[in-house]
Every structure is written in C-alpha cells, then in structure tokens.
Amino acid sequence: MLSGAVNRPTHTNSKIVRVFNFELLSNYFSLERESMFKQIVRRILTGVLVLWTTSLIVYVGLSLAPGDELSARLGPEVVSQLTDEDIQAKRVELGLDKPLPVRYGIWIGKILQGDMGYSSSEDSTVVDALQSRIGASIGLLVISMILGTLLGIIIGIIAAVRENTWVDYLLGSVPILIIGVPSFITALALIYTFSVRFWPHLPSSDMHSLGDESFGDLVWHMILPVSVLAITLAAPIIRYTRASLLDVLHSEFIVAARSKGISNFKVIMRHGFRNALIPIISIVGMHLPELIAGAVITETIFNWPGMGQLAVRAANYRDTTMVMGVVLVVAVAVVISNLITDIAYTIADPRVRLGK
Amino acid sequence: MQIHGCALANKSRFNALTNKQSAFREAIYRFSTYRLALVGIVVIAIVVFIALFARWLAPLGPTDLSLEDVMSPPGGKYLLGTDDVGRDVWARVAYGARTSMIVGLGAVTIALLIGTIVGLSAGFFGKWVDAILMRITDGVMSVPPLILVIVFISIVGPSLLSVLFVIALTTWPTSARLVRGQVLTLREQEYIVAAQVVGVPTRKILTRHLFPNLLGPLSVVATFGISNAILVEAGLSFLGLGVRPPAASWGQMVNLAQQPDILLDKPWIWVPSALMIVITVLAINFIGDGLRKAVDPKSVR
Numbered sequence: 001m002l003s004g005a006v007n008r009p010t011h012t013n014s015k016i017v018r019v020f021n022f023e024l025l026s027n028y029f030s031l032e033r034e035s036m037f038k039q040i041v042r043r044i045l046t047g048v049l050v051l052w053t054t055s056l057i058v059y060v061g062l063s064l065a066p067g068d069e070l071s072a073r074l075g076p077e078v079v080s081q082l083t084d085e086d087i088q089a090k091r092v093e094l095g096l097d098k099p100l101p102v103r104y105g106i107w108i109g110k111i112l113q114g115d116m117g118y119s120s121s122e123d124s125t126v127v128d129a130l131q132s133r134i135g136a137s138i139g140l141l142v143i144s145m146i147l148g149t150l151l152g153i154i155i156g157i158i159a160a161v162r163e164n165t166w167v168d169y170l171l172g173s174v175p176i177l178i179i180g181v182p183s184f185i186t187a188l189a190l191i192y193t194f195s196v197r198f199w200p201h202l203p204s205s206d207m208h209s210l211g212d213e214s215f216g217d218l219v220w221h222m223i224l225p226v227s228v229l230a231i232t233l234a235a236p237i238i239r240y241t242r243a244s245l246l247d248v249l250h251s252e253f254i255v256a257a258r259s260k261g262i263s264n265f266k267v268i269m270r271h272g273f274r275n276a277l278i279p280i281i282s283i284v285g286m287h288l289p290e291l292i293a294g295a296v297i298t299e300t301i302f303n304w305p306g307m308g309q310l311a312v313r314a315a316n317y318r319d320t321t322m323v324m325g326v327v328l329v330v331a332v333a334v335v336i337s338n339l340i341t342d343i344a345y346t347i348a349d350p351r352v353r354l355g356k
Numbered sequence: 357m358q359i360h361g362c363a364l365a366n367k368s369r370f371n372a373l374t375n376k377q378s379a380f381r382e383a384i385y386r387f388s389t390y391r392l393a394l395v396g397i398v399v400i401a402i403v404v405f406i407a408l409f410a411r412w413l414a415p416l417g418p419t420d421l422s423l424e425d426v427m428s429p430p431g432g433k434y435l436l437g438t439d440d441v442g443r444d445v446w447a448r449v450a451y452g453a454r455t456s457m458i459v460g461l462g463a464v465t466i467a468l469l470i471g472t473i474v475g476l477s478a479g480f481f482g483k484w485v486d487a488i489l490m491r492i493t494d495g496v497m498s499v500p501p502l503i504l505v506i507v508f509i510s511i512v513g514p515s516l517l518s519v520l521f522v523i524a525l526t527t528w529p530t531s532a533r534l535v536r537g538q539v540l541t542l543r544e545q546e547y548i549v550a551a552q553v554v555g556v557p558t559r560k561i562l563t564r565h566l567f568p569n570l571l572g573p574l575s576v577v578a579t580f581g582i583s584n585a586i587l588v589e590a591g592l593s594f595l596g597l598g599v600r601p602p603a604a605s606w607g608q609m610v611n612l613a614q615q616p617d618i619l620l621d622k623p624w625i626w627v628p629s630a631l632m633i634v635i636t637v638l639a640i641n642f643i644g645d646g647l648r649k650a651v652d653p654k655s656v657r
Binding site for chain 2: 046049050051053054056057058061064176177179180181182183184185188191192196197289290292293296297300301311312314315316318319320323324326327330331334335338
C-alpha cells in the first residue's frame with residue numbers, strides 16, 4: 001500500500017499521503033505510550049498490593065507462632081541476660097505491648113528499614129543469613145530457567161514440526177511423565193546414574209570441592225542440580241510450545257507462506273515460532289513459583305548453600321522468623337518476575353501493547 | 357478410532373433433545389474413550405484397595421521392628437525386605453498408601469470447601485467483598501505453595517493432620533477462582549436472568565443451575581488437586597517436614613536413599629515407594645485428563 005502511494009504521479013497527492021502517514025504514526029506512538037504506561041503503573045500497584053497481602057498473612061503467621069516475640073527479635077541469648085525490668089522496657093520500646101495492628105505497623109516499618117529480626121537456627125540476623133545465601137539461589141534459578149526454557153522450546157518445536165509421527169508421540173509423552181515424577185526422585189535418579197553407578201563422575205553435593213574455588217569447579221558442581229530444575233521447568237514448556245506452534249502452523253497465513261515457496265525452516269522460525277513465542281513467555285513466568293519450590297528440594301538434596309536449604313533447616317528447628325524472611329524474599333521475587341513477564345509480553349505482542 | 361468416537365458423540369448429542377440424562381451419559385462416554393483414564397482408574401482402585409486393607413495385606417505391621425533383620429533383602433519372611441531399623445518395607449508401602457490417600461482426599465475436600473465458599477461469596481456479593489477476597493487469593497497464590505507450607509509447618513510442627521490442613525490452606529485459591537468465574541459468567545446468562553425475573557428463589561438457582569455447571573470443572577480441579585497434594589506430602593516427608601516416623605509415608609522412605617549405601621546397594625528400601633509415588637500420581641493425572649475431556653469436549657490435547 002505504501003509503495004503504491006509513493007508511485008502516485010501527482011505532487012499534491014503524495015503530499016497528502018505523507019501528512020496522513022505522519023498523523024497515523026504520531027497517533028500510534030501516543031496511543032502506545034499512554035496505554036503501555038498506564039498498564040505498567042497498574043501492574044506495579046497490583047504487585048505492591050499483593051506484597052502487602054502477603055506481608056499481612058506472614059505477620060499473622062508470625063504472631064501465631066509459639067515462643068516469645070521479643071526473643072524472635074533480639075535473639076534468646078540477649079533476652080536471657082536482661083533483667084525483668086529491662087525486658088519490660090524493651091517490650092515497650094519495641095512496641096510489643098501494643099495491639100496487633102499497631103505491632104504490624106511497627107514490624108513492617110522495621111522490615112522496610114532492613115531489620116527482619118533474629119534467626120535462632122542460624123545464630124545471626126535474618127538479613128545476614130539471607131544475604132549470604134541469596135546469590136547461590138539466584139544463580140541456580142536463573143541458569144536453570146534459561147536452560148529449561150531453551151530445552152523446552154527446542155523439544156516443543158521438534159515435536160510440533162514432526163506432528164503425528166513417532167517422534168512427536170515420544171517427545172509429547174515425556175512431559176506427562178516428568179510432571180508425574182517429583183523432583184526429588186529425578187534428583188536421586190540423576191545422582192544414581194551420574195554420581196555413583198553408571199558414570200560416576202559428577203559431584204552430588206556442595207557448591208565447590210574442598211579448597212577449589214575456581215569457576216570451572218562451580219560449573220561442574222552445578223550440572224546435576226541445574227539439570228533437575230531445568231527438566232522440571234522444560235516439561236510444561238514442551239507442552240505449550242508444541243500446542244502453541246501447532247496452533248499457528250495450522251493457520252492460513254502459514255499455508256500462504258508455504259505456497260509462496262518459502263523454505264520450511266523459514267516458515268517455521270519466522271512465521272510460526274515468532275507468533276508462538278508470545279504465550280510461552282507467560283508460561284515461563286507462571287511456572288516460576290513451581291521452579292522455586294523445586295529449588296527448595298533440590299538445594300536440600302545437593303547440599304546447595306541457598307535460601308531453600310536455609311528455609312528447610314529453619315523449619316526443622318521451628319525458627320519461624322527465618323522462614324518468614326525467606327517467604328518475603330520469595331514473594332518479592334515472584335512479584336517482580338511477574339512484572340517483568342507482563343512487560344515482556346507487552347513488548348512482544350502489539351495487541352496487548354495497544355490495549356486491544 | 358477418533359472419528360468413530362466423534363460420530364457417536366454427535367449422535368448422542370441428537371438424543372440430548374429427547375433424553376434427560378444424556379449430557380451426563382455423553383460425558384461418561386467421552387471419558388471411556390480415553391483409554392489411559394481407564395488404566396488410571398484400575399491403578400487407583402488397586403492403590404485404594406491396598407490402603408483400605410493394609411492390615412490384612414501386610415500382617416507384619418508398619419512399625420514392628422526386628423533388629424535381627426535390619427536391611428535384609430527381599431524374600432523369605434519379608435516380601436520386599438526390611439528397612440534400616442528392620443521394619444517390613446511392604447507393610448510400610450501399604451500403610452504409606454493410606455497416608456497418601458488420606459492427605460490427598462482430605463486436603464482436597466477442605467480446599468474445595470474453602471474455595472467454593474470464597475468463590476461464591478466473591479461472585480455473588482461483588483464489589484468490595486469480591487475485591488478483598490480476590491486480593492487475598494492473589495496473595496496466597498503469589499508465594500509458591502511449598503514455601504507457604506513450610507511456613508505453616510514451622511509454626512504448627514510436622515504431623516499428618518498439619519500437613520493435610522496446610523496443603524488445603526495453600527491450594528484453595530484455584531477452586532475459588534474457578535467458582536467465582538463460573539458465577540460471574542452465569543450471572544450474565546439469559547436463562548438465569550429469566551429465572552430471577554420469574555421469581556425462582558436464589559437457593560434454587562444455586563442448586564439447579566450453578567452447582568450442575570460447577571460439578572464438571574470442579575471435578576477436574578479436584579482430581580489434579582489430589583495428585584498435587586500427594587506430591588506435596590511426599591516432598592515434605594522427604595524433607596523431614598511431613599509425616600513423622602514411625603508413621604509410614606512414601607516420601608519418608610525415599611528420603612532414606614540420601615544415604616549413599618542405601619541408594620546404591622539396597623534399592624528395595626526406597627525403589628518401591630518411589631515407584632508407588634510416580635504410578636499413583638500418573639494414574640490420577642490420567643483420570644484428570646479423561647475428566648477434562650469428558651467435561652469440555654472442545655479441549656483436545
């Protein structure tokens with residue numbers, strides 16, 4: 001249409017066309033910016049609201065927990081050295097004599113200042129314990145997420161392209177099996193195969209070998225835990241990639257593209273996969289909580305020094321303050337990643353971007 | 357096969373005009389065309405049978421210790437051998453089935469109850485009730501269930517009952533959303549409006565129109581809820597945060613495989629439980645897939 005307009009012979013006509021196009025363009029941009037901005041602001045507000053609800057649930061949990069809130073704040077050893085009057089004074093100072101809503105207000109104020117209380121199982125403040133372990137967890141999660149997504153997309157594409165052949169049936173039934181197998185059994189099977197029995201070379205615990213802090217050693221230790229998480233994440237992605245790509249491949253513009261003689265690979269990657277990608281983005285975001293839950297178990301099995309292991313140990317010691325700290329961090333992570341997913345979705349899909 | 361099924365389904369759809377029961381029958385027919393679901397039902401029937409009659413099937417008892425027979429291999433007196441303190445593995449597998457079924461069914465029943473009440477109130481009252489309830493639902497959903505479960509376990513301490521309630525408390529949002537959505541769409545339906553105009557009491561609209569419509573989708577959610585609850589219980593028991601020994605649980609028995617010599621040389625201690633978890637969960641998921649197809653004929657794969 002555009003080239004037709006340019007080829008028009010008369011001067012006036014082409015001018016009109018240009019003006020018209022300019023208006024269309026500016027319209028497009030302002031519309032886009034407004035609705036995108038609005039959408040992002042709305043989503044940030046929703047995220048804050050969700051976090052606030054979570055903090056409320058967490059605080060109610062904390063106040064139901066057995067034991068004294070003062071020792072949860074300061075640590076039992078500090079409390080045991082205080083006299084009764086000092087304890088009373090401290091309670092007043094920390095506002096523990098006030099009713100629940102006020103205490104909640106004080107608690108959330110403290111958290112916003114970076115004071116989450118004292119962990120009895122770690123014998124340090126909750127923030128220190130989280131800081132020393134958050135890196136290991138994030139590294140494990142991010143790498144598994146990237147590899148799992150890639151694996152899922154590749155297998156999904158192969159299954160879709162070979163629709164209704166034995167390849168498709170084989171690859172299509174793999175995710176059903178994986179979803180039925182809990183991650184700790186996958187982990188044990190991998191340890192059995194690659195650490196003790198058939199090819200006993202990969203390390204099955206810790207982040208480093210003793211006295212070896214090199215990067216290569218870290219990668220070597222990462223292989224098994226990352227594989228467990230990546231396999232878990234890949235399962236739903238295989239399903240959705242396959243379904244989503246098949247949906248696109250059966251549509252008319254693909255038939256048109258094929259009939260124009262475009263090569264099969266180009267049709268699938270350019271026209272098929274690009275359109276199929278959009279739902280996959282939201283699927284990856286949706287399965288993040290599951291991945292985090294898998295990380296809790298994986299970290300425990302592989303003795304990976306992350307937050308999941310921390311949470312399990314704290315729960316075994318009934319150290320509620322520490323567990324709450326982990327929950328808040330996880331909730332923030334989930335909300336932020338949902339936000340990123342939404343924005344990525346908005347960028348990838350012009351229909352969402354334009355608010356249609 | 358597929359075409360044949362479709363033709364029959366279409367045929368019975370014609371009968372729907374004359375036969376009152378045929379929507380239900382049609383659903384049963386669609387379910388029965390999905391062979392894996394039938395396999396699933398057989399498997400679950402066997403697991404439930406083992407759980408119900410564990411006392412007769414495993415006369416040795418799950419907590420009877422025999423220190424002379426610690427970690428003895430399968431055969432002889434012990435069908436599947438003994439574990440690290442000399443308990444009969446077969447008995448523990450059988451009683452573990454009981455644990456899994458109790459947690460699965462119990463947690464899902466409570467979760468459905470909470471979810472239905474929350475969803476109904478949110479859908480019916482609307483406005484601020486809806487806003488508050490849905491934000492709570494979002495809040496519960498924003499934290500991975502396993503993490504939330506660990507929080508509650510750290511508060512109430514691990515036991516069979518606490519695991520059951522905690523799983524229910526973290527999984528109700530799915531059914532709440534479903535019920536709310538269903539109420540909202542039904543409220544707009546013309547036949548509901550017509551019923552209201554005619555003066556049919558709300559209670560009757562609920563029982564005659566809403567519940568029959570909910571039954572299908574809720575049964576699908578419940579089925580997958582059961583397999584999920586079994587997985588969560590196994591995971592928790594594996595972490596030592598679930599069912600406490602001496603009570604038997606599959607996850608707990610797999611946990612023993614974290615000791616290298618059991619993992620490597622004494623597979624009879626952990627492999628049966630691991631297999632039971634996988635087989636049970638897969639069977640329930642197949643039933644769920646079958647139900648989904650029966651309830652919603654449009655969803656093919």
